[in-house]
Structure formats: structure tokens, C-alpha cells
Amino acid sequence: MSTKMRGRGTAIILAAGIAIALGGALAGCDGSKPLIRQDEGDKPGPFPTPDRPVADVVSARWSSEDARDRLREADKVMDRADIRPGMTVADIGAGEGYYTVRLAQRVGIEGRVLAEDIVAAWRDRLAERVARERLENVSVRLGEPADPKLPPRSFDRVLMVHMYHEIDQPYEFLWRLFPALKPDGLVVVVDAERPTRAHGTPPALLKCEFEAVGFTQVSVQPMPSAGGYLATFRATGPRPEPSGIRPCRMRPR
Template sequence: MRLSALAFLAFATLPTAACDQLMPSSDKGRPQTARDFPRADRPIANIVSTRWSDEDSRDRLNEADDIMDGAGIKPGMTVADIGAGEGYYTVRLARRVGPTGRVLAQDILPEVRDSLALRVARENLDNVSVKLGAADDPMLPARSFDRVFLVHMYHEIAEPYAFLWRLYPALKLSGQVIVVDADRPTAEHGTPTRLLKCEFEAVGYRLAEITPNLSAGGYFARFNISGNRPDPDKIIPCSLKHHNRAGR
């Protein structure tokens, strides 16, 4: 339904408080840039730490090498580490892709981004760039990445449909999104595998593999782009009732 010119002018001049009352309750508190997308029908885990576990413990379990091997990381690749935190994967990806490759490390917290930038400079990682992202947009350049890593952080993404939709164009045609998470409810800092698959497929990705990975404390999943990304208003959100429980 279209507003008449007078009605539109009256609406546009309403005070902010009145606009808040007219705004659908489901959009309150959401970024303006996310409101064309469905809201996730599940809890969003709070960011409680910039690290999942200490690096020495993770290395003793061979975590990063296992995940990078599964993701097929090779010299010369261009990789994004989203929600990079203190940089556990960032520094190991940088070594694996080598001087002819590139790593873009991103986080949504400015202080975390700044701390990671200092680590990158301190360790002379000349093939790493560090940038700030947003809860609904990784802000990555188009058709640039062979792999995008989301490690122990997917359950913290406040706007998964907007985020995944905007991530999609950043992948090369043969690129993949790599997810590592625990198979438990999102409120418990994990993502059930059924829910993960549903949310990715709702935005046009296709599951390539999902397997248990004990060294990383959960599972390892790979997603391809399918060539069929829906318009934001055509995305069908996944139901908490049917998907937010453990098991495939």
C-alpha cells in the first residue's frame, strides 16, 4: 500500500519515540541495514571471550592443521578469518598460504581488531590485513576468497541471514565457507548441525561436507555457493522448534 504525499510527510516528521512505536517489535534494536532480512528464530550467544582455548592446548591437539588440511588450504590462496579474535587461525593460515597468499583477519570489536593488528605487526605477517566488520556484514571485497573461516563464532552472529547473504559475493566461484562449531544449542555457544545447514541453505549455499572434529571441540563443515542467492525478502527463516537441537 502506497502512502499519499501528505501522509508520507506526516510520517516522516514524527518524533523518534513515535517512530519507535510504529516500528515492528521484531525490528527494535536491529541495525537498519539488517531489516530487509528475517530475524533469526533462535538465541544469539553473547561474545564472552576473544579466545576459545589457549593456543598451546589447541596446538597439542593439532587443531589448526587438522582444520586447514580439511579445508584444503594451500600456498597462494586468499583466505578470510572472520571473528578472528586473538588470531589463533590468522597466524597459522598466514604461514600455510605463504608469501604468495593473503589472509584477511576481521573482527567486529574495534579493540580486538586493534590488538590483533599489533600482533600481526609484531610477528611480521606481511601477508595479513586486519579490518573491522559488522554484525550483519563481513565487508569483504567481491569474488576474492578461496576460503572463509568461521571458527567457534557462528552462534554469535546476531544477523545470520544478512551476514551470510553479504558474505556470498566475496567467495570465488570455487570458494568455500568453513565452519567449526559445537553441536549444541546456540544459547550454549554452539550451533546444531541441522540448524547450520538450514540457515546456510536458506541464503543459497550448498553443504559439501559436515564431519565430527574432536580436536576442534565439535564439527567441521564446508559450504559452497550454489548460484541461487535469493532476494532478502524471499529468504525463509529456519524454525527454532525444528532445528535448534543436536544431531544431523
């Protein structure tokens, strides 16, 4: 995914998929109002510029699904993230849907998965896959580079796998993501322990950027089966005004 984030189903699949009851937050639309509402004039900013390079997007796929399954990658990530049946989960930077389809199986028919990408072609291919595999508990939608546009207080887990280093404006992205979590919800980040220009994020930098907008790190642990480490964060607040965010400064390595 890029926020430069990774990811043409039929119009019916896209419209109906978004309307699947995502814990009530994406349901109950009467046609007169958008499914995801934002305050009029909600244009906060400016946000600070990150003091680090941003990795280019190379591909929506970094390894075959069979190879990843042989390492039990998704199972181990979902286990450590404590993803359970009935949960509502956002898969940000879903790409071709490796995690999306496995999350759908894990949360079950009582759970919901919102799969999002900012690349329309990848979003469309994923929508086709969701329709083909009849994943009725999955919605697919297009996000924006600095705004995932997630409904507030809706998600038990927000999953970001090997995409954080591609976010152009991490402070704005995280600031806008903050309200989407339920009170006990977690953001789960999987990334490689290397510089952002080399398609990774140093754990200390990740922690600093999350904390700058009001998150608290809950855990960080090695995750070699997923090519790096897994870190979790909770929105403890207070969420600062954009002008009050103090950007993290990279140290020479």
C-alpha cells in the same frame, strides 16, 4: 568473535595492511575511491529474524594456543578445509589471531589472509601482533555485525571458528558474504554440536540457514580436536532477495 564477532596497531599498519594485494581486490587503490566498493543505495531488506537465541560473547580466547596446538587443532582444520599455499583466506572473528598467524604460514608469501573482527580492541591487538610477527601477507580490519564487507569474488576460503552462534542476523550476514567467494570457494564453519544459547550450532540448523540464502553444504564431519564439527559450504545460488528468504524454524529437542 561476535556479531555482537570476536576479532591498536599503528595507523600505518592498519592502512598498509588493508592495502596488501588481496588477489587484486584490495589492491590498486588510487586514493580517489574506497578499497572496498559497494553499490550506492545498497540497503536491501528487511531480512528475516532468526528463530533461535544468540549466544553472548564471553572472550576472544577459549583455550591457550599451546593447548590447541598440542591437539593440532589448526593443522587439522586447515587440512580438512584443503587450505593450500597461494590461497586467499578470510578469518572472520579472528580475535587474538590463533588462526590468522597459522593461516599466514600455510598460504605462504604468495597467499593472502584478511583477518577481521567487529570488536575494535581485539582488532587493534591483532594488528599489533601482525606487525610484531612481521606477517606481511596479512591484512587486519574491522567488520560490522551483519556485514563482513568482503570484496567480491576474492576468497578461496572464508573461515569462521566458534563464532557463528554469536551472529545476531545470520541471514543478512550470509547474504552479504555470498558474493565474496571465488567460483570454487568455500565457507568453512567450525562449531560445537549444541544449542546456540550454549555456544554452539546444531548442524541441521547451520545447514538450513546457509541453504536459505543460496549456499549448498559440501561436507560435514566431526572435529573433536576443535571442539565440535567442521562444515563447508559453496555459494551455488541463486541468492534470493531478502524478502524471499524463508527462515528456519527450530524444533524442540
